[in-house]
Amino acid sequence: MTAPALTTPGVFRTCDVTGRKIHRQAELLVRANAVTAVVALLIGAIAALLLVLTRWQAVHLLPADWYYRLLGVHGMNMLIFFIIYFEMAVLWFAATVLLNARPAAPRFGWFNFGLMMVGTLMVQWAQWTGRADVLFTSYVPLRAHPVYYLGIILFAVGALFVSLQFFATLTMAKRERTYEGSMPLVVYGALTAAIIAVITLVHGALIYVPTLLWSLGIIETVDPQVYRMVWWALGHSSQQINMAAQVAIWYMLGALTVGAVVINEKVSRTAFVLYILFISMASAHHLLVDPGFGPAWKIANTSYFMYMAVLASMIHGFTIPAGMELGMRLRGFTQGFFGWLRNAPWGDPGFSSLVLSVSIFGFVGGITGVTIGTEQINIVVHNTLRVPGHFHSTVVSGTAMAFMGVTYYLLPLIFRRRVAFWGMAKLQPYVFSLGVLLLAMGMTFAGSFGVPRRHWDISFSNAPYSVEFTPAVDLMLAIMGIGGILAVTGALMFIAIAVKSVFFGERIDAITRGTAMVGVPQGLTHPPVHPVDADAKNEALHAPARGIMGPVPGTIVLVAIFFIAFVTYYFTNWKLLSFLWKIG
Amino acid sequence: MLTKVHTGLESVPGVWWKPAHKSEKVWVGIAFVWCMILFAMMPLWHWKGGQNPSGIRRKVDPKAFYERTVAFAAQHKIGEDRGVPIVAPPPGSHIYLTAMAYQWYPILQLEKGKEYVLHLSALDVNHGFSLYPLNVNFQVIPGYDYGLRVTPTASGDFRIICNEFCGIGHHTMVGRVIVVDEQGDVVADNAGASLEQEGRP
Numbered sequence: 001m002t003a004p005a006l007t008t009p010g011v012f013r014t015c016d017v018t019g020r021k022i023h024r025q026a027e028l029l030v031r032a033n034a035v036t037a038v039v040a041l042l043i044g045a046i047a048a049l050l051l052v053l054t055r056w057q058a059v060h061l062l063p064a065d066w067y068y069r070l071l072g073v074h075g076m077n078m079l080i081f082f083i084i085y086f087e088m089a090v091l092w093f094a095a096t097v098l099l100n101a102r103p104a105a106p107r108f109g110w111f112n113f114g115l116m117m118v119g120t121l122m123v124q125w126a127q128w129t130g131r132a133d134v135l136f137t138s139y140v141p142l143r144a145h146p147v148y149y150l151g152i153i154l155f156a157v158g159a160l161f162v163s164l165q166f167f168a169t170l171t172m173a174k175r176e177r178t179y180e181g182s183m184p185l186v187v188y189g190a191l192t193a194a195i196i197a198v199i200t201l202v203h204g205a206l207i208y209v210p211t212l213l214w215s216l217g218i219i220e221t222v223d224p225q226v227y228r229m230v231w232w233a234l235g236h237s238s239q240q241i242n243m244a245a246q247v248a249i250w251y252m253l254g255a256l257t258v259g260a261v262v263i264n265e266k267v268s269r270t271a272f273v274l275y276i277l278f279i280s281m282a283s284a285h286h287l288l289v290d291p292g293f294g295p296a297w298k299i300a301n302t303s304y305f306m307y308m309a310v311l312a313s314m315i316h317g318f319t320i321p322a323g324m325e326l327g328m329r330l331r332g333f334t335q336g337f338f339g340w341l342r343n344a345p346w347g348d349p350g351f352s353s354l355v356l357s358v359s360i361f362g363f364v365g366g367i368t369g370v371t372i373g374t375e376q377i378n379i380v381v382h383n384t385l386r387v388p389g390h391f392h393s394t395v396v397s398g399t400a401m402a403f404m405g406v407t408y409y410l411l412p413l414i415f416r417r418r419v420a421f422w423g424m425a426k427l428q429p430y431v432f433s434l435g436v437l438l439l440a441m442g443m444t445f446a447g448s449f450g451v452p453r454r455h456w457d458i459s460f461s462n463a464p465y466s467v468e469f470t471p472a473v474d475l476m477l478a479i480m481g482i483g484g485i486l487a488v489t490g491a492l493m494f495i496a497i498a499v500k501s502v503f504f505g506e507r508i509d510a511i512t513r514g515t516a517m518v519g520v521p522q523g524l525t526h527p528p529v530h531p532v533d534a535d536a537k538n539e540a541l542h543a544p545a546r547g548i549m550g551p552v553p554g555t556i557v558l559v560a561i562f563f564i565a566f567v568t569y570y571f572t573n574w575k576l577l578s579f580l581w582k583i584g
Numbered sequence: 585m586l587t588k589v590h591t592g593l594e595s596v597p598g599v600w601w602k603p604a605h606k607s608e609k610v611w612v613g614i615a616f617v618w619c620m621i622l623f624a625m626m627p628l629w630h631w632k633g634g635q636n637p638s639g640i641r642r643k644v645d646p647k648a649f650y651e652r653t654v655a656f657a658a659q660h661k662i663g664e665d666r667g668v669p670i671v672a673p674p675p676g677s678h679i680y681l682t683a684m685a686y687q688w689y690p691i692l693q694l695e696k697g698k699e700y701v702l703h704l705s706a707l708d709v710n711h712g713f714s715l716y717p718l719n720v721n722f723q724v725i726p727g728y729d730y731g732l733r734v735t736p737t738a739s740g741d742f743r744i745i746c747n748e749f750c751g752i753g754h755h756t757m758v759g760r761v762i763v764v765d766e767q768g769d770v771v772a773d774n775a776g777a778s779l780e781q782e783g784r785p
Contacts, residue, residue, distance in 0.1 A: 065752055098593060135749050139710045141726065142751070181597035189592075224710060224725050248592075255591030262592050265600035267608055289637045290723045291704070291730030298637075299626045307619035314615035318608065323592075330589060375626045376635055382721040383712045383747035450719035452712070452747035456755040463758040464666050467716055467743045534589040542586060542605055550607045559611060563618070574625070580718055582634040582699070582735035 011102075015413065017511045017524050021178075022414075025106035026096035030414055031502075032113055033089035034407070038498050040081035040120075041400075045491040047074035052439070052484030056477050057459055064456045068135065071454060073127050075136025079238070079395065080152075081120055084159055086403050087193065087245050088116075091166040093414070094190035094248070099183065101173035104165050112165070115158035122151025135454060137235065140211060140222045149212035153205065160201040163194045185262050185269065186255075189248025192272040197241045199280055203233035225292035229284075236283035239391070242399040243313070244275055249402045250320050250358060256409055257351040257521070258344055259331055259528030260323040261538075263552070268319050274312035281305035285373035289382045298375050310370055317362050318559050322552040329541060329551065330534045337554045348521045349425045353405025356433040361398030364440055367566045369394060377573045379583065383454075385480075386447030389440045396487070397436035401429065404494050408521055411498070417505030418519025421497050425519075428497065432490025438483025446476035637722065640701065640731030649705045649729060653680040657690040665691055665760065678703060678731070681744075681759075683711035683724045685751050688744045688759025696739045696765045704730045712748030715761065721747060739765040 012021045047070040053061040062070065096103050103109060126132040131145035138144055170191065173179065183191070207230040213219045251268075254260025262268060284301035287293055328340035335342075345351045368390040372381040381387065411419050419425050451458055451473055460467045501519075511517065517525050531537070541551035549556055587600050604612075630636050656671070656679065663670040669690040673679045675698030682689045684707040694700060704713055706726040713722040722730060744759035 064755065068749065068752065068754075099595075133752070139748075141709050142749075179595040181595050182600060184595050185592035223727065225728055228710075228723075228725070251592030255593045260591060261589050262587075262596075264602065264604045264608060265587060265596055266602060267604050267612070268592075287723075289721060291639065291641050291725055291728040294641065295626075295630060295636065295638045299623075303623035303626055307622050310622070311612075311615050311619050314618075315612060318611045322608075327591070370622065374622070375637065376629045376633060379635055379637055379721060380719050382723065383714065384719065384721065448719070450714060450716050450745070452714055452745055454749045454754075455745075455747065458755075460755070460758055462756045464668075464756075465743060465758045465760050467745060467758060470717075530589055535586070538586055538589050548607050548610065550605050552607065556607055556611075563614065566618075570622070574629075577635050578633065580635050580720060581737050582733075583720065584634070584636045584638055584733045 017413065017527070020097055021100040023096050023102045025109070026092050026103040027414055029092045029103065029106065029109050029113065030089045030097075030410070033085045033092065034410065034414075035502060036117070036120075037082050037085035037089065037403075038495055040077045040085060041491060042495050043124075044074050044077035044082055045488050045495070047071075047077065048484065048491075049488040052481055052488070054456065056481030056484075057457075058474065058478065059481065060457070065130070065133070067456045068454075069127065069130060069133055072132060072135045073124075076123055076127065078400075079136065080155070083242055083395070083399065083403075084155075084238075085116070087197070087241060088113075088159065088162050090245050090249070091162060091190055091194055093410070094187045095166050095169035095173070097414070098187050099170070099173040100178040101169060101176070104168035104172055109162065109165055112158040112161045115161070116155045119151040119153070119155030119158065122147050122154065126151065137231065138211070139231070140214065140224055140227045143215055146212055146215045149208050149215055153208050153212065156201045156204045156208070160198065163197045163201070166190070166194045182265075185265065186248045186252045188269055189244055189251060189272055192275055193241045193244035193248065195276050196237060196244055196279060200234055200237035200241060203230055203237065207231050207234060225290065228287060228290065229292070232283040232286040233280060236286060237280050239395060240275060240279040240282070240309075242395060243279075244272065246357070246361075246399045246402045247272075247316050247320075249406045250316070250354060251323070253350050253354040253402070253405055253409070254320060254324045254327065256523040257348055257354065257528065258324050258523075259327040259530055260320075261327045261330065261530075263319050263322050263326060267315060271312040271315040271319070274308050274315075278305045278308040278312075282309055282373070285378070288373070288375050288378035295375065302373055302375065306373065307370075313362075313366060317358075317366070317562065318555060320358055321558055322555040325552045325555050326538070326541070327528065327530070330530050330537050331528060332531070337557055340554060345522050347426050348523060349408045349419075349429050350405050350521050350523060352426075352429040353401050353408070356429055357398050357401040357405065360393055360401070360433060360437055362562060363565060364437065365390060365394030365398055367569050368444065370566075371570050371573050374570075374573075377577055380573075380577055380580070381447070383452060384447035385443040385451045385453050388453050389443030389445075389447055392436055392443065393440040397433050397440070400491075401433060401436075404432070405429065407494075407498060409523065411501045411505070412508055412511065412520050412524055415502050415505070416508050417501045418508055418517070419497060419521070420500035420505050420519065421493075422519045424493055425497050428490055428493045431493060432487060435483050435486030435488070435490050439480050439487050440483070442476045442478070442480025442483055446473050446480065449473050449476075451477075637732075639733070640729075642729050642731075643727060644705060644729040646705065646707050646726045649680070649703075650682050650684070650707045653682040653689060656680045661690075662693065668760075670762070673700065675700065677701070681713075682707055683713070683746065683750075683757075684708050686746070686753035686757035688746075688757065691760040691762065693762040693764060694736050696736050696763050699733055699735045702732050702734045704732065709750050710748045711746050711750050711757070714745040714747040716743040716745050718742065723748065736763040739763045
């Protein structure tokens with residue numbers, strides 16, 4: 001097949017805002033994956049509401065069997081289907097739209113989308129009919145119906161193929177010279193996500209294929225400890241796909257909303273490489289109090305290796321706000337330390353999503369994650385509510401929030417519709433973030449008292465021996481419950497906005513620069529362009545005479561606060577650990 | 585000479601491998617040193633700290649482990665609570681606890697300040713050992729024997745909550761650990777628990 005010329009009418013259209021060439025098939029693939037992601041989000045959100053109203057012991061809504069069943073449904077729909085379909089959309093978007101390129105083998109892309117869809121439906125069927133009550137982790141020897149495992153395998157294979165198509169698209173774009181020089185940093189981040197996706201999905205196959213054979217009775221056993229080790233190379237590494245994709249989206253939202261610049265390509269790209277090299281080993285932190293591994297193995301994998309990935313996140317934690325600060329300063333917002341923040345477009349849901357996502361991911365998710373992933377501290381954390389407390393503040397208020405934020409830009413740019421319920425859209429990031437923050441806080445503090453995760457009844461009414469938690473736990477669970485309701489409200493607001501915009505939204509024919517439009521974020525109507533003398537201003541801000549504070553004094557203050565919070569939380573946990581029985 | 589001002593959405597022409605600003609270098613340096621401290625804390629705690637998940641680890645046949653537990657329980661049984669034997673092994677000995685859906689077997693009675701080697705394993709599926717109210721947690725996996733040296737530092741009537749999903753009755757799986765002080769008195773800090781002990785020492 002010969003490559004269609006870039007000017008072929010009907011194959012490419014030119015975006016009137018960004019001037020980019022957008023391939024019709026790529027655009028449709030982005031849309032299909034994004035819409036499916038939102039459907040999965042809806043299922044996951046309804047399950048979330050029922051679950052949180054069950055864990056809130058004062059309400060205790062669901063019966064036990066439906067609690068455990070929906071816990072599995074919630075896990076699969078949120079962590080796998082919502083996030084990975086959205087990431088497929090991000091991969092198609094980054095490889096084609098951002099590079100003005102055509103997609104590699106779009107028909108194969110549709111085949112893979114179909115494969116993932118079949119897998120999704122198989123998993124849903126098995127879960128909803130009670131044939132896979134094994135929760136998200138499906139630790140053997142708990143056994144699910146073979147259709148469940150097969151569905152996951154088909155889904156993973158489809159996603160793996162799309163990742164390979166992403167590489168092929170990048171290669172074609174390079175060869176066809178659709179862009180000059182090195183690929184944009186956002187595409188580099190998406191490439192990182194795709195590479196980690198391959199590593200992750202191969203591990204998924206390594207564990208789910210034997211488990212499928214075991215569930216069919218073809219092989220006799222799957223070792224439960226080996227299962228846990230390899231499964232987490234899927235289960236946790238897939239969160240690193242999210243993280244790389246989310247960081248790429250942070251760079252993208254920064255650029256779109258406030259004209260964030262890349263402070264130093266070397267530093268940011270090196271940080272992405274650190275993710276690729278070291279993040280897979282970090283999965284070992286799920287096995288810190290497992291019997292199968294010695295301290296040397298645990299320490300080597302979770303510290304030497306994981307901390308190099310932590311280093312990468314701390315680097316992005318600097319370069320993202322620094323890029324935003326410098327972008328704003330170059331555009332004239334130079335007042336004091338935080339004039340750039342005061343003058344930022346807080347009413348733009350893309351911008352507020354970005355700031356909330358970065359802050360909660362860093363301050364709550366990041367700090368708690370590194371701390372509880374420490375070999376010994378894990379003794380007081382493993383399988384308590386502190387664990388979901390941690391990962392809701394990473395994957396929900398971090399990743400999901402970033403994905404929602406970028407959707408407010410994708411709706412006008414890719415779906416070419418106004419964002420519906422515009423007033424509600426401006427509010428949505430705040431409602432969602434506050435909800436998840438309360439949820440995560442409630443879970444974290446309840447877990448500190450030893451409240452287990454994945455547990456239907458912590459009043460232990462049918463247990464042989466009574467267990468009574470301190471009344472403080474009731475308060476924490478109430479905070480979790482209220483936060484959960486708020487978070488689900490935020491998610492439903494997002495879903496309503498997305499569905500209304502996509503299917504019934506007002507079509508946009510042209511976006512006029514300089515005129516505010518209802519339902520179009522300010523970053524599109526008033527693009528944050530840099531002045532013509534930006535390079536000279538940049539040199540001046542970098543001048544040695546400005547000292548260490550240099551071009552980004554505000555960011556330096558912010559990361560200093562972050563660092564103090566990190567150190568304090570970390571050593572407080574060691575102190576609490578030292579009060580326990582002697583164990584070794 | 586800095587790279588031309590550009591966003592993460594633009595491709596970068598030319599060479600972008602350029603020195604970072606001092607503030608960036610310092611932050612990366614601080615972050616790196618901090619990561620090394622995070623690393624050093626773990627070996628340091630193995631050396632100086634009192635709480636480590638090291639243990640004696642080996643593979644074991646789940647049925648053989650359960651039989652070992654039953655024999656151990658019979659040998660040191662001093663009473664019974666709701667059908668589960670209360671077992672008082674001598675300090676310093678190896679003690680056994682089997683997790684199975686949905687029970688912890690047996691009930692252990694330990695002495696405060698004495699060291700035991702607590703062997704944990706499961707008969708059927710994964711379980712989670714969570715000692716309440718101390719909040720000490722370990723993964724219990726069928727086929728693996730996790731021998732942890734434990735020294736109770738406080739007396740009381742403790743619970744073991746299962747905190748790994750093990751089936752539909754998971755939330756009813758609660759066990760007991762009793763720690764007696766120097767006088768040998770059980771300190772029942774949980775009024776809801778009824779003790780039906782016979783032949784207590």
